[in-house]
Amino acid sequence: MLRKGVTLRGLEVFEALSQAGSVARASEITGLSQPAVSQQMRNLENALGTELVDHGRRPMMLTPAGRAFLERTRTVLDQLRLAQNELTVMDLTHLSTLSLGVIDDFDNDLTPRLVTILAESMTRCRFKLITAPSHQIADEIRAHKLHLAIAASSGKVEEGVVEYPLVRDPFIFVCPRGAVAEHGGLEGVMRALPLLRHDRDQVIGRLVEAHLARQKLSFAERFEIGSHLSLMTLAARGAGWTITTPLGFMRAVRLHERLEVHKLPMKPFSRTISLLAATDWTDTVPRDVARTARMLVNEIVIAPALRQLPWLEGELRLLDG
Secondary structure, eight states: OTTTOOOHHHHHHHHHHHHSSSSHHHHHHHHOOOOHHHHHHHHHHHTTTTTTTTTTSSSEOOOOHHHHHHHHHHHHHHHHHEEEEEEEEOTTTTEEEEEEEGGGGGGHHHHHHHHHHHHHOOTEEEEEEEEEHHHHHHHHHHTTTEEEEEEESSSOOOOOEEEEEEEEEEEEEETTTTTTHHSSSHHHHHSSSBEEEEEEEHHHHHHHHHHHHHHTTOOOOOEEOOHHHHHHHHHHHHHHEEEEHHHHHGGGGGEEEEEEOOOSSOOOEEEEEEEEEEEEEOOOHHHHHHHHHHHHHIIIHHHHHHHHOOOGTSSEOOOOO
């Protein structure tokens, strides 16, 4: 049984305050008045018998106890939100067919969970799922061969396609573990080892190459890899360094002990992962699927990534759409 004074509202206020750093901003996030936010925090801290926030600092900072409690709080709230979402999941019983394309980077626990949730609402529906790179999925939805797609956004307005942003996926620097110490920093790694490029036919490859060109950076043409897991494997084996995103990196869990991850030693940039739908949809299905996908991304990708790479806080995040 929870201690008296530990409430769901209090946990939500604590989470909002940890993100916002001020009572005023937490008030905006939660929709509560500022006095109500302060009262919820006092009740929670009194119930736990410890201070979670250093109230004397501006912006407010979490105490060591607060940082530890925040991780548990997020896990609890994520599970409650997902459970609520699954209970109120979209009604797809009126559909006869539904075809969904999903980016390769989601082809782990996330895609099966999403399909399971959809299947429970599609008792009379023929369902088709494909996984492929973003550019192939986008081509399929433009050609009306898919009803819905989850893929990296091209950043362009596509005629006949509606975009529902899901997640901001920032680019990160990945190299073999120990390489930074061996070569005296990230720049040393970039000079000593070759760049493991993404396939430039893919959206992620084009985004990286365009950014390097904007930064006036050029590297020898040696590796160009289509499979993200193959690219991570080469980096883990010491073949070179690469620029990728947390969404892709988190798929390669078995390789993490042999890799190290850093902020980019150049101007930061990111990609947007979105749900794409044809404009001829006349109901709420795309919006509901996007809502469900956001909940799953937060639980399965973002929360574990932030625990492992806390410096991504605020950069790797869900998007409203």
